[in-house]
Amino acid sequence: MIVANLATFPPRCSNLEKVVKSISPQVDRLNLVLNEYSEVLPELEAYPNVKMILPPRDLKDVGKFFPDVTGADYVFLIDDDIEYPADYIERTVAAFNALPPGPKVAGYYASIYAMPKFGLLPGQLKAWLLSKSRRRIARCRRVFKLIDKLEHSALVDQVATGALIIRAADMPPFSYMEGSEKFVDVRLSKWCFEQGIAAIVLPREAEWMHEVPFDESIWKGFTKKDPPHVAKEIWSYAFKTPRVGERPV
Numbered sequence: 740m741i742v743a744n745l746a747t748f749p750p751r752c753s754n755l756e757k758v759v760k761s762i763s764p765q766v767d768r769l770n771l772v773l774n775e776y777s778e779v780l781p782e783l784e785a786y787p788n789v790k791m792i793l794p795p796r797d798l799k800d801v802g803k804f805f806p807d808v809t810g811a812d813y814v815f816l817i818d819d820d821i822e823y824p825a826d827y828i829e830r831t832v833a834a835f836n837a838l839p840p841g842p843k844v845a846g847y848y849a850s851i852y853a854m855p856k857f858g859l860l861p862g863q864l865k866a867w868l869l870s871k872s873r874r875r876i877a878r879c880r881r882v883f884k885l886i887d888k889l890e891h892s893a894l895v896d897q898v899a900t901g902a903l904i905i906r907a908a909d910m911p912p913f914s915y916m917e918g919s920e921k922f923v924d925v926r927l928s929k930w931c932f933e934q935g936i937a938a939i940v941l942p943r944e945a946e947w948m949h950e951v952p953f954d955e956s957i958w959k960g961f962t963k964k965d966p967p968h969v970a971k972e973i974w975s976y977a978f979k980t981p982r983v984g985e986r987p988v
Contacts (some may be wrong), residue, residue, distance in 0.1 A: 775808055801917060
């Protein structure tokens with residue numbers, strides 16, 4: 740059984756049904772966590788495999804980890820600001836199963852942490868100076884963006900939860916993820932590092948997926964401010980992935 744988990748809130752309603760329409764035919768169940776809603780959405784009741792969940796409080800992006808996924812083989816974590824192709828689930832499961840055996844999490848938006856090298860050009864010098872602060876660790880990343888072409892899979896430090904596949908047995912419990920609102924990618928990466936779950940970015944052609952721009956974003960309103968508690972969690976796994984950037988074997 741294939742399950743997808745999505746957490747949303749009212750400002751993203753303009754793209755929500757488009758995501759549901761794309762993903763629901765591709766999975767056995769789509770769990771939709773409705774943060775800040777007081778009732779289920781009538782327009783989505785037409786999708787029989789969509790389970791709308793009104794959480795006890797605003798769980799923000801941690802809501803992706805709230806639904807019960809018992810009985811599932813694969814769990815997809817998705818976002819309400821991404822355009823997913825019609826073959827997204829099928830191709831991703833195939834790519835995931837083609838990877839070497841062992842516990843793993845894989846996706847299309849991922850990061851490798853690498854300290855910038857010293858250079859005298861303004862951009863190089865600024866990056867190097869920022870890297871000297873432990874709090875600025877979130878800036879020391881090589882990012883594999885959704886729209887980028889990637890020829891082959893590679894080991895990474897962090898996989899973003901907007902385009903991610905994981906076996907249900909490897910999912911962290913909600914109790915572990917609770918408290919990581921707005922930095923679930925970091926908390927999940929910490930879990931994977933602690934559990935020996937390999938993080939992998941998957942191959943794709945350019946622009947196979949697209950992000951839908953919204954004025955409000957976690958990067959602008961939270962991550963860019965370099966919260967010290969988030970930096971502390973990143974340091975627990977950054978620079979510690981063996982053979983990072985290489986193909987998984």
